[in-house]
Amino acid sequence: MALVVQKYGGTSVGTTDRIMAVAHRLIEAKERGDRVVAVVSAMGDFTDELLSKAHAISAEPPEREMDMLLATGEQVTIALLAMAIHAQGHEAISFTGAQAGIVSDSSHTKARIQEIHADRVNDALEQDRIVIIAGFQALTPEGEITTLGRGGSDTTAVAVAAGLGADVCEIYTDVDGVFTADPRIEPRARKIDTISYEEMLEMAATGARVLQLRSVEFARNHNVVIHVRSSFGQGPGTIVREADETMEQAIISGVTHDTSEAKVTVRDVPDRPGVAAEVFGRLAADNVNVDMIIQNVSEQGMTDISFTTPKEDLVRAKRAVAAVTEALGARSFSVDESVAKVSLVGAGMKTHPGVAALMFRSLADAGVNLDMISTSSIRISCVIGAEQVETAVRTLHEAFGLGEAFVIAETSPSAPGCEKR
Numbered sequence: 149m150a151l152v153v154q155k156y157g158g159t160s161v162g163t164t165d166r167i168m169a170v171a172h173r174l175i176e177a178k179e180r181g182d183r184v185v186a187v188v189s190a191m192g193d194f195t196d197e198l199l200s201k202a203h204a205i206s207a208e209p210p211e212r213e214m215d216m217l218l219a220t221g222e223q224v225t226i227a228l229l230a231m232a233i234h235a236q237g238h239e240a241i242s243f244t245g246a247q248a249g250i251v252s253d254s255s256h257t258k259a260r261i262q263e264i265h266a267d268r269v270n271d272a273l274e275q276d277r278i279v280i281i282a283g284f285q286a287l288t289p290e291g292e293i294t295t296l297g298r299g300g301s302d303t304t305a306v307a308v309a310a311g312l313g314a315d316v317c318e319i320y321t322d323v324d325g326v327f328t329a330d331p332r333i334e335p336r337a338r339k340i341d342t343i344s345y346e347e348m349l350e351m352a353a354t355g356a357r358v359l360q361l362r363s364v365e366f367a368r369n370h371n372v373v374i375h376v377r378s379s380f381g382q383g384p385g386t387i388v389r390e391a392d393e394t395m396e397q398a399i400i401s402g403v404t405h406d407t408s409e410a411k412v413t414v415r416d417v418p419d420r421p422g423v424a425a426e427v428f429g430r431l432a433a434d435n436v437n438v439d440m441i442i443q444n445v446s447e448q449g450m451t452d453i454s455f456t457t458p459k460e461d462l463v464r465a466k467r468a469v470a471a472v473t474e475a476l477g478a479r480s481f482s483v484d485e486s487v488a489k490v491s492l493v494g495a496g497m498k499t500h501p502g503v504a505a506l507m508f509r510s511l512a513d514a515g516v517n518l519d520m521i522s523t524s525s526i527r528i529s530c531v532i533g534a535e536q537v538e539t540a541v542r543t544l545h546e547a548f549g550l551g552e553a554f555v556i557a558e559t560s561p562s563a564p565g566c567e568k569r
């Protein structure tokens with residue numbers, strides 16, 4: 149008898165009909181003889197609606213109250229799903245994050261799960277019930293409700309799977325799996341069958357929206373194999389797991405893009421030790437996330453520093469940068485919200501030279517200007533103008549032949565190192 153964790157995202161439980169269909173799937177799994185735990189998101193756009201209500205009332209709502217509000221979304225789904233299972237003649241019980249024993253730290257709206265006390269869930273499974281857990285929410289040791297950041301139900305599912313020692317962690321969503329690019333931009337994007345934690349981390353961090361970044365980190369740290377599948381069909385989906393020799397040897401796994409960040413530039417700051425520490429220390433103190441950073445070559449003892457930050461942190465970022473501009477006697481600062489980041493991810497770039505050159509050449513030929521560049525050992529990201537993001541994604545997908553599987557060419561190590569299969 150296997151223990152199965154199945155997570156259903158917002159679209160998969162978007163209507164009462166969809167909730168009945170999910171109930172049916174859970175019952176099917178139970179009837180195959182498995183013990184079944186479901187983790188669910190809020191229905192459809194419910195979380196977005198709650199957010200806009202909060203922002204209609206206040207530009208900066210207190211984060212504790214934001215969590216009180218946002219956690220209600222998932223509670224609607226768990227109750228309706230339990231009712232749907234009962235209506236189909238089976239036993240189920242719903243639990244909030246707190247009731248399921250999910251404990252987090254106290255950083256409201258982006259809390260991290262610390263431990264899971266699974267006794268209640270285990271008891272309910274013993275009683276042969278289907279257990280339904282609200283995703284995205286937890287309780288601090290002090291008894292405060294927290295949420296885990298957008299997309300956090302994925303992390304709940306992986307954490308529950310790790311905590312219960314589940315055999316499978318299936319993430320059901322509205323797409324067939326993880327793709328080589330966003331299929332809405334590049335119709336020739338191909339579903340990836342298997343991908344390593346390492347590559348999935350980079351894809352999730354740079355805009356692939358299928359899995360929350362934190363869920364992949366959690367899965368890697370606890371060695372939970374994630375199976376991403378569509379709740380609208382029976383396709384095989386994508387497996388995310390530790391890399392090994394049996395895995396497809398793609399040089400490049402995918403192209404991702406992200407339009408959720410803005411670029412901030414501080415002009416003419418003095419070029420002396422401690423200045424960057426001052427700028428980024430101030431941003432950190434105000435809880436502003438910073439992604440790419442570039443410092444220009446200095447001229448006459450002055451330099452410019454640019455960085456990107458999530459647009460949702462921009463109010464705080466502007467405040468911090470205004471203060472630091474003043475304190476350092478810098479000339480001015482500016483904010484550009486119409487930027488995008490396009491990234492190429494692939495474990496093969498560690499050993500195959502020429503990937504960056506091909507990336508920059510293809511983008512140049514397509515008339516895309518590069519504003520900032522950053523790399524990791526398996527990723528290259530460029531900040532470009534937001535209006536060129538679709539061109540950039542399609543250009544790179546084409547240039548690296550991602551529509552078809554690209555494999556390491558053992559026979560021609562000298563060339564760019566890639567060959568179509």
Ligand code: ASP
Nearest residue numbers: 189195284298299300301
């Ligand atoms: N409902 C939350 C959100 O929309 C959590 C989730 O769906 O994973 O971000």
Ligand code: MG
Nearest residue numbers: 157299357358
């Ligand atoms: Mg999601």
